[in-house]
Amino acid sequence: MTTSRELDVAPATRGDDALELSLAAGERALLDEGDLRTSRIRFDAAYREAERWGDGQGMARAALGLGGLWVHEHRMAAVAGMVRARQRTALSLIDPQSSLALRLRVRLAAEKDYATGEHASIMALVAEARRAGHPVALAEALSLAHHCVLGPEHGALRLELARELIGEASRTGRRADLLMGLLWHVVDLFSSADPHAERSMRELRDLLARRSHLAAGGVLESLEVMLSIRLGRFEEAEALAGTCAKRGEATGDVSATGWYAAQIGTIRWYQGRIAECLPALTDLVGSPVLSPLDNACYAGLAIAAAHSGDRRLAAGTLARLRGRVQDGAPRSNTWLFAMYGVVEVAHLLGDAEAASQAYELLSPFAGLPTLVGLGGACLGSVHHSLGVASLTTGDADTAVGHLVKAVDGNLALWHWPAVVLSRTRLGEALTLRDGPRSEAARASLDLAAQEAAQLGMPVPAEASGRPAKVGRSGDRAPVLVCERQGRQWRVALGSRTALVGDSVGMRHLATLINNPGQEIPAIILAMGPAASSGDSAPAQPVLDDEAKRGYKRRLSELDAEIEELESADQFERAAALSAERRWLIAELASASGLGGRTRRFVDSEERARIAVGKAIRRVLKRIADADAGIGAELRATVQTGLLCSYHPK
Template identity: 30%
Template sequence: MAALAGAPLLGRSVARAHLERAIGRAKDGTGSFLWISGEAGIGKTSLLDAATALAADRGVRVLRGTAWNDPGTPPFWLWVQVLRDAAGRAGREELLARWGPRSAEALSLLPELAAASGHPQDGTVDPERFALFDAVEGVLAAIGAEQPLLVALDDLHWTDPGSLRLLRFLTRSPGAAPVVVVATWRDAEKVPDALESLATELAAHSERIKLAGLERGEVAELLDRAAGLRVDSEEAERLRERTGGNPLFLVELARLAQDRGGGDLTALVPTSAEAIIGRRLARVSQACHEILAVAAIAGTANTVETVAALAQRDPVDIVAALDEAVAAGLASEAAGRVEIAHPLIRDCLVRSLAPTRAREVHLAAAELVADDPAAAAEAAHHLRAALPLGDVARAREASRRAAEVAHAARAFEEAVRHRAVELELAGADLAARFEALLGRGTALLALGVLAGARDDFVQAATLARARHDPEGFAQAALGFAAGTTGFEVRLWDRAQLDLLEEALVLLGDADSALRVDVMARLSVASAFAADADRRRDLAEQATAIARRIGDPRAVAHALSAHCDAIAGPADSGRREAEAGEVIANARLAGDRGLELLGLRHRIVALLEQGRTVDARADMAAFELAADHLGQPLYSWYVPLFRGYLAHLAGDMTTTRACADEVDRIGALTDSHNARILAAVQRFWCAIEERRTEEILVELRRLVDEFAEAAPDGDSPLPFFPGQEPSLRRAALPSIAAVVADLAPDAEFLSTLGLVTLAAYDAGDPPEAAAVLRDALMPYRGCWAVDGIAAGAMGPVDRYLGALDLLIGDLAAAEDHLAAALADAASAGAPLASAHTKVLQADVLDRRGGSGDAVRARELRVDALGFYRAHGLVARARELEDRLTGSASPADGPSAPARAEGRFRREGDVWQLAFRGAPAIVRHVKGMTDLAILLGRPSEETHALDLAGQGGPRQGGTGPALDDQATAAYRRRLAELDADIDEADRVGDADAAARAVAEREFLIAELGAAYGLGGRARRTNDDAERARSTVTWRIRDAIKRIEAAHPALGAHLRRSVRTGTFCSYDPEQAVDWEL
């Protein structure tokens, strides 16, 4: 820090070692990011100075930026300094040649080097902000390619959120280039929540250096070497305790003691470093004090000439006062500028000036920068601070200009701040309030703060209505509807629809781009809430108007709305063509958001046609553009598309990881679509892995929270995979009505496909299957795509083949499945191929012709190999079971005959059989519970009745188990499992019986102490204890059955319900031999 100029850097050996290693890595070609934090005066800036000196000695180039504690600081001031340092005296053309054309965006931060450009405020999240971030990254990488680089950033607690977001962007992969970034942050500083959150995130991804106070010996050495003061060990310890070992505090204290001619240092310690500074300010001349205070108010405009003008003094007086301040340690040597030595000193100076005099200085400072467009923020700050001196309207207009400059520079947080001041100064002026609200809403929308933006747009619409301003009302309505790009449109939103409808009426019939935007957005927002014909009419009319006025952005917006209005399998080809027009017109208009929306539409249209190769090309283009922009609003689609392709390939591990990434990125912009589609991908993972019951709870929650997750309402849900068999059976008579009510939209094929999967597993009757087949038949040759490329469901012909099997039309089934296999192969969809082969094997089993059994076995073996290779264990087990019993082909899922099974105890083992395959499982009490339930299909049995079958339990369990006891129980269970396996292996029946008995006892104890999900119970109630005990026993038994007989285990897991009342409710009746 400047106040310690000439003082040694003590007690920082560990921190210096971190910096030396980072600089050494940069010399070796690897970058890093270091975050130095600590309280005010602890030595952060001194350490940063040491880092820059060390870097320079090692041949590493240094660029530096320091944040400024002044509301008038221009947006991205931190990076303006860094880029100016990097540019030196070079001109724009020279820099473009040196850094590449991409650097033009970065140069836009420097008024002296920026080209004329505009950034429209159209109410959308501005992707150009991320082009700026990418450009700055490119500049630093270009410099680093020539010479290792250290970027030193000081006092980040005073910077703007946009500057921190740029830093976050630059440091997301710190090792990619030989660039070291070192940043300092003051702890315990009161900063806005947004800044604090960003700082926390940055620190978490950095190499952190936390500075603490100096130790006793270091305190004594600092005082000696910095001020020539000698203190003994005890006095050094007392000083360390009183000052916290803060170097600034200690040196200022030493200087105060010197000014007083010595004395007991500990007696001089006031409550804070600021108090010390106040005492020292009192010792300089009044003229020096006032000139320094004026310089502190001047902010970044602190040249000698500027300070002289503001202080109304001769420049010679300024230089004399500066010399006095430097001698007193209050200012630093700086050619032509009045540099205050430390931010704490600057704060004290500003507070020391009389309020009226401070306002006069602010007003004079505003006059000095009034004609400088680059100083819009400074002018706005000074005019606001000068009030009530000066004109309120002028101050408000300055805030508006500052907001526009910040928005154009993509410093949206600063734009929001300036708009808030503008709104405050608008008073009762309705027109001024409207402009401020519309502007702030637009900036909040660009930041992705949707709730805040929505509030501002509602207020703006109310003002526009009162002022009879149709254009203003339409702008507010569009802002409320999240702008014109349309990546995240709220559905089922009555307030949004009402605003858009009113805007359309107020605008009248005249052609305009604004009318196009309102009609297009109303069409999309009316999904599921208005007649489909009206949605199409609105989009078609908007397209016609846009073509008449020749506005490419309006054409792109209208056509994207039309693509949405005709979503569904019937118009895939048309949507592909129109999406191509969206892309082309968006590129003409320079609207990257609309371009990405066009790519999204075309990707889905291509996938619905089974043209995966073409869709992959568009996905790659989307990913390239989204990665370049770095905006979460767009970038969560990248893992979504990757998850779709992984599903297509049968890699459900990757699909699940992609779903998690969709969730993570989508949360950054509060995207409902991201949450819904991530859940859809996890749902498909569960389906492919035969775990559907685990995801239905999540789907139910999503349907309750987001109506758009189930546009057809609840009616199809009982027919989905994983539902309770009794629920499906009860709903089955209504299946024709449910299917008839489905709209032929984007969810049509996916809904029918899901219902078909469940119908095949349940063996639905032919008449129910015929309803589904008739609905799907017009779309033979299409592909079913769940959501916006969330689930790769495969060819519709596969589902038609399954339905033909249920109906008994084997010839049609063969035809459809052959087509499905060819389509899957053409599209590169091996998972769909494997599923289709399983169905083909079922057809051959049903037909039973010569050679059919052999061919069926070959098909199942092929599918089995794929399932095993891709970790689809449950599906592999099902096929293994079928192959084991393939000598006697099963009737297939549609066979009306009742299945047969055996579940009979013989001594210490249970003889099991299901679907023709036998197994043996050792006795545990849960097996007896299951046998009772199997003998009472669809009947409820109280847990107390089951708990009593093995003999009454005596007494209670006492208090719930503590963590240590629970861990011991679980360890012992694992040991007993190993003992049982070993006893079985060597044939020691007695040892196995003892281990099983002990295991039963432990399970019962745990069942009494813990509930579902491992939640500890604290009750001795008999019914509750029976419920938990029986639940644990039955789950343990099913787990053992699954290990010996996967098909039977899966059947029981789907069909057995536990709780206070337990039941066995199979999807297909089974005749059990008990």
């Protein structure tokens, strides 16, 4: 009884012609109208009527129709099991040499191959259908085989299957076969970054405008969402995605849920709001309506967790995701999308091992776009992921090479948000390679900011993981936190954290970080509690009396301001003032010796420059070893010399 309810079963029609009427109604709904939900109702009624009369041919036609147009249309285990059982039962009742028997064997083989990520069985039946000369059996075999080779390594094979299906449609005379052939051809062209994909899409659109087909039209609408995202029209894309999802649900397309999640996740990613998706994605990964080969949801969850600051969930989801997409695992039409997530999260977590493995797996597909599903969402060129993976492993030269190609590839795709993101990462890679004064890096970052403003999207967080700044209005400075925890220092940037041991260089660096934009003489940094008092060189106070009074006045002001900000829930501003307060206290403490006597320092600026510079460079290396992204940010923003400073970009 549960199974019937899940299939939306209607009561069987009574009468001598009930069976043929139900079969004809099911075939019309499925093939002519693309109405998956209605066809299931009709075919279920037909199967029960044929079973009642012991009509093997009728049972076979109905069981075949219950499979639908796509593979794995029945996601609930009980329903899927019932449909497969009906198909096997019907197959046992009809002539094994018949075209109908071949079509049932094609369906069963395709479902099995798809579930296991294989395609040998279905391709063998494609060859058998060619030899048998059964046009309908061959057309169905070609379409179902296409489902089983959706991994990025099978692009050429998919195109061959789609083109053959278009030709075979002239022999079957079934409009559905032509629509499926054209649809697969469009999807394949987009998946291979073919510049003529939109021409083929127009041909399909014109055909559907003359007479609709709900299932094919749903995929076409999904592609329209993807193109709107590429153009940076986020509000339009979100509205289209909502309409597409509702129509897919009404039609009975179980994939609509996954498509919608991928589309909204992509929009939020480019809007800098991916963390908002965390609750929905946490719920979605456990949904039984997702395909067993769909790993895009895990990628989205890992990225959302990392950007929300939940490093434990991000690391755990990354580990689960790597286990599902590592070398040897089946590759589907969500594989590239999932690998994009692996790379981004590995970078945010500083996981060089995961990034290195992802680089090796992605390298053969560098020239492809990162699409999910049947083209419902696109994250730009795979070169982008290869560049970010190289940044994570510290290979700046390789990162620059890939990111230059990513910018070019995304321009060719007309994917403007992806261009902005790749330009930003390229600026980071150039900074890492050439240093903070790199003109090429600054030019890339400035152009990315201009393009982001034109699109109304946030200026993306750079590869170091610092928070994004909003384009057009509302810019906010990045917040890098440095605080002592016992014998260690915690350096945090966005969701990234590095722990390093206490040292003279770390204390110098903490002073600079807590005073962004201020130039502090190296000789001031060099003097601290451990300074020698036995040097006979000329000396002067670290802080004169007037400076001390000024520091104390500022401390009183800060106490009042911090209390007021915290009461108004303005915690980010309060945190910045607290950092200034900690620095002032530290300066007053370091300027006073035993009994509160003024501490004095040796006036040897050159010796201080050398010592402080070496100490800071040593600690920067230790931070980079702990987290490559934070290390890259600090190398690009900390300057040493006679005057030392930290200048956030």
